[in-house]
Amino acid sequence: MSNTEEKKQDSTTHKIGIYLWIWGLLFVLSFFSYMVDWYQFQGMLRWSLILFFMFLKAGLIMAFFMHLFWERYALVNVLLWPMTAIACFIFLMVSEFKYTVFTRFFYFVVGG
């Protein structure tokens, strides 16, 4: 029993440095994403910067704080593949809202 516990400890703790690095990076990235609003970037530049910092932050939190980087692929893949369903849903709803806003503009201008 004590033997397995020791073995478990080897695999479950990491050096404090990695957590502090990720922590610091998250602060820096949050600061940058706040700067996007501060300098009032607009249009494609704004949206791509927001998405870039968002995915970087989310990835760092999931990989290191939630330990997914060290988990076995059986768990990682069970968690990440369902996200493709969400991506599909987003794609469907984007085309849906484009259609809705088109019909609204059309009928407000042309009339029923």
Place this chain on the structure above:
Amino acid sequence: MSDPKIEGFELKPGFSGMAKDTASDQTMFKGVHWGKAMMWIFLLSDTFIFSCFLISYMKGRGSTIVDWPNASEVFGLHVFGVDVPLLLIAIMTFVLITSSGTMALAVKYGYERNKKMCGWLILATAIGGLTFVGMQAFEWSKLIHEGVRPWENPFGAPQFGSFFFMITGFHGTHVTFGVIFLFIYAYKTFAGHYDEGKRGWFTTMKGDYVEIEILGLYWHFVDLVWVFIFAFFYLW
């Protein structure tokens, strides 16, 4: 952080390891505590709920022909005679990231069986979460005073209010429950329940520091959701 060696058998890494784990006719998540696997499944379902909220927000905002309220003005604060855009939200983001970092360290010290450090860090996390909820309550009351309702608001498209209260409210509820459990777990850590293997209230499972990691998963998820809310609701 699964154990790569189980009962003397070396597990294969990577995709071939995944195929072997899945096809082994045994437990699929090898070396993963069942509580942790169940927390992950719960978080996955929670991901879908929050995604549905954010996607319906996207659809609502995209299909309205009235101008959407400018978030950096609506959530700006007037401090020391200057208007600072989005100040409160930026502070909330930093508070939540701080508490996420202390939680990650608490998990690490828990596995090193360092009771004191682990307990204090969980307590620090709980206080960070409490600060966050307090600031959210301030933000809500400020907006309600300014006349934001789920059906109307003075800034622009009327859908803004309902999406705001629904999304941040649901997230705030998650934070609140997280804070309650953080206080309970801080007590349990200081009381030494995880060193002695004391059983919990509704379970026959013996107390172990893996519970801190499970709690940590939930707390990091709350932070993760905030990353998306911050990007899509406040910055976009």
